[in-house]
Amino acid sequence: MANILIVDDERNIRSGLQIAFEDEGYDTFEAADGQEAWKIINKNTIDLVITDLRMPVMSGYELLKKINAAYPTLPVIVLTGHGSIEDAVQAMRDGAVDFFTKPVDLDHLILTVSKALSNKLIKEQNEKLTKEISALKKKQDFHQIIGKSAPLMKMMETIEQVAPTRASVLVTGESGTGKELVADAIHSLSNRSGGPFIKVHCAALSENLLESELFGHEKGAFTGAVSQKKGRFELADGGTIFLDEIGEINASTQVKILRVLQERAFERVGGSETINVDVRIIAATNRNLEEEVKAGNFREDLYYRLNVVHIEVPPLRERKEDIGLLIASFLDTFNKEDDKDVTGFSPAARKALMSYSWPGNIRELRNTVESCVVLARGKVIDVDDLPPQITEEKSASTVDIKIGTSLDEAERILIMSTIDYCKGNKTRAAEILKIGRKTLHRKLEEYSSSPESAQ
Ligand SMILES: Nc1ncnc2c1ncn2[C@@H]1O[C@H](COP(=O)(O)OP(=O)(O)OP(=O)(O)O)[C@@H](O)[C@H]1O
Ligand SMILES: [Mg+2]
Known part of the structure; x- marks a missing residue:
């Protein structure tokens, strides 16, 4: 779980926030001023900072500026006393992701923290992928085949x-x-x-x-x-x-x-x-x-x-490691083409994209990214924004085989479910099962003449 650094000169506020975030499963660090905070940031892996603005020794502003210069993806949420909204607005201009006035609405703060952390993750993933792609492009500027599987x-x-x-x-x-x-x-x-x-x-x-x-x-x-x-x-x-x-x-x-x-x-x-x-x-x-x-x-x-x-050329479902790079590259293409600013897919959406079988392979992935970018309402595409066939397929892609099932029966369940999944297309089912069409037909004949099929 993520590490959160809480910076405030009032001990009560620090410990209140610490309890709240530890209850949510986060690990917390605390500091009483900017200087102490800066030392902690440099020594530990901090994922998010919540800081007061007015503190002795080093103020929250100064801390924010240092963080932005050295750790540009580290999100900072600012807390201010009553009546100092101008300070908060200035902090937002300086790169804070959000601000809260004291007394803090804890539920709202927790939600904001979780959103900021998932945006940070997406940003970091994107940065990593962009680097990988530009390295790939340098090495392979003679063709457009993307992938590393x-x-x-x-x-x-x-x-x-x-x-x-x-x-x-x-x-x-x-x-x-x-x-x-x-x-x-x-x-x-x-x-x-x-x-x-x-x-x-x-x-x-x-x-x-x-x-x-x-x-x-x-x-x-x-x-x-x-x-x-x-x-x-x-x-x-x-x-x-x-x-x-x-x-x-x-x-x-x-x-x-x-x-x-x-x-x-x-x-x-x-x-x-x-x-x-x-x-x-x-x-x-x-x-x-x-x-x-x-x-x-x-x-x-x-x-x-x-x-x-x-x-x-292997189908996409056999080289899912390529999906991340392909998505990043298509996002880049369509953001430019459609003048959009979509940063990426939420973790849940990525999971759905990774578990989908992509019967239309890279063309289908490309079209999916394009339609998501065109229709995107925000910067991040979530599961609900994905085309239905991707989210609906999940249930069809698992079958119910438990300990106690015989090998013959397991084979039968798998074969019949695969045929169902392929909507009756036996050629495709045989491909997925990696058996010949003849073998598949022979098995189906066996099943239709066995007593179990009469049930
Ligand atoms: N490895 C890849 N990296 C980037 N883009 C890819 C990759 N593979 C395929 N694409 C893109 O996916 C789309 C489909 O590719 P392509 O037309 O080469 O498929 P195909 O195998 O010829 O399909 P079909 O049999 O339907 O003609 C194209 O837009 C292509 O640019
Ligand atoms: Mg073709």
């Missing part, structure tokens, strides 16, 4: 290793995990960074349009082809092409892309001239391409060509 650091290592080569990279991961940022980072860290970086969102275009986007077309190749047009592969010559949502492309385009990978050559739609390009290919998908290959939807040879290096 072990899975993320491992991924960064792979990116750094593979970037300078021409190897094709397949980036996989759930939606919103940052696959596009990974592609950006690979390009910027490569020796092609001076060349073009061309992105193609394969799912956004119809089959025919996609082919002509990728490979270009000759004049008159189809109705509407009024002039010759260069394709994205040609535009990416000397640089990198990023094929996003590669799992969505059809069989005919798959063949053509395979050829580019093998020969670095292709023809424009409606053309016969072979065009050679020097391109590095990065592809991304949130589908399980291996399964698509097995199901016959994706060419195996293309899969292996794309997957020379595989980077799997």
Whole structure:
């Protein structure tokens, strides 16, 4: 619990406050004047100071000034005698967080102390995070990937290793995990960074349009082809092409892309001239391409060509250590963008953010911070200000398994609750449980034929 220093030349006031705060669970220190207080502050970890203004030896004003200069985050609450409001106002101007006139309303003072302490905590956390982020940015000013968790650091290592080569990279991961940022980072860290970086969102275009986007077309190749047009592969010559949502492309385009990978050559739609390009290919998908290959939807040879290096971007729920840094960075972005001054989230709100499962990953976190900043009424965002899905999820994320439950039964409870939690989406449930879909189905069949399920 926090340490509070009480400074007053009247012994009665000191001991009254001391009893009240110790009853609240705080540890207290006391001093009879500013000089004594200043010594205590320098020798101990003091979290908050309550001080009288008029005292012999060193006044409360002087103490306040010293504290502000040396310990800018240490909150000071000022007490004044009756009729000296001007003094208190001056003290507020000098940096006191609040003032009270004697006789002090204790309940109000206790509340003010607890608020000031939690603001102090948020300020200190922010300062620490801001420092961490600027250190990260200095080290990694070539990309925008924020995080310090072990899975993320491992991924960064792979990116750094593979970037300078021409190897094709397949980036996989759930939606919103940052696959596009990974592609950006690979390009910027490569020796092609001076060349073009061309992105193609394969799912956004119809089959025919996609082919002509990728490979270009000759004049008159189809109705509407009024002039010759260069394709994205040609535009990416000397640089990198990023094929996003590669799992969505059809069989005919798959063949053509395979050829580019093998020969670095292709023809424009409606053309016969072979065009050679020097391109590095990065592809991304949130589908399980291996399964698509097995199901016959994706060419195996293309899969292996794309997957020379595989980077799997971990979901946010597996790297919660990154949440603090990400929040701090998004707060900074949106405070600037929306001209706001939100300092952070209350401890309870942070706890909710940390225990939420983030199915939409970093994109969802970013959007959440943005909407909180836009709607914020004060400087600190509290639990009540969070979107409901975050606070409501808590109850769904625990299950009731006690000693006395058999292993089989525990497994059954966990599996059924996970499926419930995923609103019946078994693929997602299998992912969370880290078992194959087939295994999950087999277990469900077992349960439906076991007598327990008849209950
Ligand atoms: N590590 C990170 N640091 C900072 N911002 C991130 C990070 N990862 C993702 N983001 C941000 O989150 C958002 C989603 O990232 P991105 O578009 O790269 O996801 P994605 O994996 O391509 O998702 P989808 O599969 O839906 O296309 C972007 O605004 C991106 O800038
Ligand atoms: Mg994407």
